[in-house]
Amino acid sequence: MRESARELVAGARASIEANRRRIDDLNVYPVPDGDTGTNLTLTVRSVAEALERDGPGDRAGLAHEISRAALMGARGNSGVILSQIVRGACDALAETDDLARVFRSASDAAYRAVKKPVEGTMLTAIRAMADAAEHGGDLPTIVARGDDTVVQTREMLPVLAEAGVVDAGAAGLVEIVRGLCAALTDEALAAPPEATEGIGLEAIHQELSRYRYCTVFVVEGDGLDADELEGELAQLGDSLLVVGDREALKVHVHTDDPGKALSLGVARGTVAGIEIANMHAQTQEREERLLHAVSGGDEAACAVVAVAAGNGNRALFESFDAAVVDGGSTMNPSTADILAAIERAAAPEVVVLPNNGNVIMSAEQAAENAVKGVRVVPTRSLQAGLAALVAFDPALSAAENAEAMHEAAGAVATGAVTVASRDVQLNGVSVRSGKWLGLADGEPVVGGDTFAEVAGAVLERLLGEPRGLLTLLTGEDAPELEPLLDEIRARHPELELEVHEGGQPHYPLLLAAE
C-alpha cells in the first residue's frame, strides 16, 4: 500500500516539477519571490520525501502521514491551500476509493481553509473537479474538466483578465491531479516534461541561517553513513550539507550547539578540520551583553517570529530580538519552518509577522498548529513588518501586542521598485520585460526606463500626504541612491530620512513612509 502511494505521489511530483517554471511565469506580479509553481512543487516534494522514509502501510496511517507532510511542507498561500486539499482527500481516502467522495472532501476542506474564498483560483478548480467526479467522471474526465476550468479562470478574476493569464494555483493543481492520473493509469504524462532547474542543495546552502554558529568538520572512519548522520544533524540546525564517502564525510551545518554536532561526528570516527564561526555581528553581541547584563534578564512574555529576506533586513529584525525565518529568494518558508521558529522562541506567546502576502496563510497554519499562544499580524511587506515591530513590547501579551502592532503596520505607506521579469499590464500600467516597475502598497503604479524616474514617481505617491519619516531599504544590486536622496532632501526638507542596506532579492528598493 505504501509503495503504491509512493508511486502516485511520484507521478504528481513529476508533473508539477515539469510545469513549475511555466506556472511561476503565470504569476500576476512579475517578481519571482515565492512563485506558485515553486511553492506547489516544494509542497508536493515534502509529501514525496515523507513517503520515501519508512512508515505505516495501512490506509488510515498513510492518509494521516500524507496530510501531515503536506501541511508541514506547505509554502506560500498556494501550498497551504494545496495542503488542505490533500487533507480533505486523505480524510476520504482513509475510508474509501470513491472519487466523488474524495474530490468533494478535498474541495470542502479547501473552501474551509480560506476566510474569503475567491473564485477563479485553485478553489474553483478543485470544486469543478469535484463536480465532475460526482457526475461519475473517471480521472481523465476529471482532469479534462480541470483544464477547462483553468482556461475559464482568465475571465473570472479581473486582475487575470488584464494580465492575460490563467490562475497559476489552479493550473498547478490540475497538473498535480494530471500527474496522479498518469501514475494510476500508467500512461505517460499528457504534457511533455520540460527541463527544470533544481532547487537542490545549492539553494539551501545559500539561505541565511537563523542559527548562530556556522560549523564545519570532517569525520574519518569506516562504513560512514551520510544519510544517517544528516538525519541526526538535521535536528540541530539548518543549511545542512553532508558529502563524501564511507571513509570520510564533510559536514556543514548552521546550529546553536556546535558541540552537539561535533559529538555526532566523534561518535562515528575521528573528527578533523573543525571550523566554527559565529555568524552574528560582534557589535551586536557586545551590545546584547551590555544590555542584558544590566536589565536583570526579565523573562519575556511574548516573542516575535518574522519572515524576512536579505542579510540587512534580517539584521534589522534581529536587532529587535525577533527570530527570523528566511523568506528565501524564490521560495516562501514552509509552515513547518515557521512552526519550528515559534516553538523555539524563548517566550510562552508569539506574534508572527509574515511580511509577505504570500506567507500569511502558512503563518496562520503554523499558528493553529502551535502549542504556544500565537497571533499573526498579517503584514504584507517587510516595511510594514518593521513598523509593526517598533510597537512590540516583550512584557505584553501576544493579543495586546498584536493589536498595537496591527495599528502600527497600518500607519505606514509602502512602496517598492523592481524590474519586471516579463511584460505586464496591470491597473492601467503597462511595463515591458526588463523595465523598471514601481509599486505602491503592493499595486503597480508606474513603469519606466530609468530607476530614478520610477523611484521618484513611487516616492511622490507615498509622500502625497504629510509624512514625517521615510525609510529606504536597498536590495541586492541597488542602483546609486545619492541623486534620489539629494532630490528628496531638497523637496522635503522636514522629512527624516533613514537608509538601510536590506539586501532583499528582486526589489532594488523598498520604501516606507510614516
Place this chain on the structure above:
Amino acid sequence: MTLTAANTAVVLDSTADFPDAPERFPNFRVVPLYVRFGDESFKDYVEIDPPRFYERLQAAVDLPTTSQPTPADFLAVYEELAPRFEHVLSLQISSTLSGTFASAQTAAETLGGAKVRVIDTRTVSASLALLALGVQRRLERGTTDDEIDAFVARYQREHRLLFTVNTLEYLARGGRIGKAAAFAGNLLNVKPILTIRDGEVIPLKRVRGNQKAFAEFASLFESTTTDSPHLKVGIAHAAAPDRMQALWKMVRAVRPHAQVEIQTTLGAVVGTHAGPGTVGFFWFDDTE
C-alpha cells in the same frame, strides 16, 4: 512654626539642572556632583559647563563617569547656611539613581540637630527644579513642614516626566536603563518614549523619528492636562536646542496658558547618563 523664604533655605544638587537658582533666589544653593574624564574630575556646572561638556564628550574615547558629592561637600553648604536660616530643605535626586541623597543625609546627621531635612524627591533634572519652584512659591507666602510634606507627596504622585534619547547606550553604560533594556539595541532610528517611575527608567512606548516622538509627547501632555497658568512646564535638552524649541512651540500651541518655568540644558552629570540628543519634558499642575 511658619516657614518662609527668609527663614528657610533650599539646597538642590546639580542634577536639578537649575544652575541659576542661587542667582534667582537668595535662599537657594546647588551642590555639584562630579563628572570624570579619565583622571580629570570636574564639578558639574561649576568647572565644566554644558557646551564644553558635550564638546568633550564628542571627542572622548572613553565615556566619562560621574560621582555623587561627598558628605563634606554638603556639610560645607549646610554650615554656611546654618547661621542665616532656621530651616534647610535639601531636595535631592532620586536615591535609586544616585548616592547623592545618602551623602546629604550623612552630612545632615553630622551637622546634628533638626535644622536640615533631606528629602528623596524620587525624580531628577527639570522635574526636580519644578518641585523646588513649587516649594519656593509656598515659602514666599509662608508655609509649614506639614504642608511641604503634603506638597512633595502630591508632586511625586502627579508630576509627569517624559524623555527620549538618541540611543539607550548611555543609560545602559551607567546601569540606569532598568526595564527600558528591552527597547535597546535595534538598528532603526527608534525613539523610546521613557519616563521615571519610582526612580526607575520605564519605557512607555517606542516610535520612529523625532517628529513622532514629539507627537507622542504632545498627545500625552494634552490628554493629562487642562489649560491654565497653574500648569507648570519644564523642558531640558542635551545638545539639541532645536528640539527644545520645537517642544516649546508644541506647549504654546497645545496649552497656551501653561507656564514654561524651566528651559535648560542637561548638565554634565545627567548628560553623561542620557547622552547627546536627549530631550526631557516635564509638567505638573500646581494648584496655585
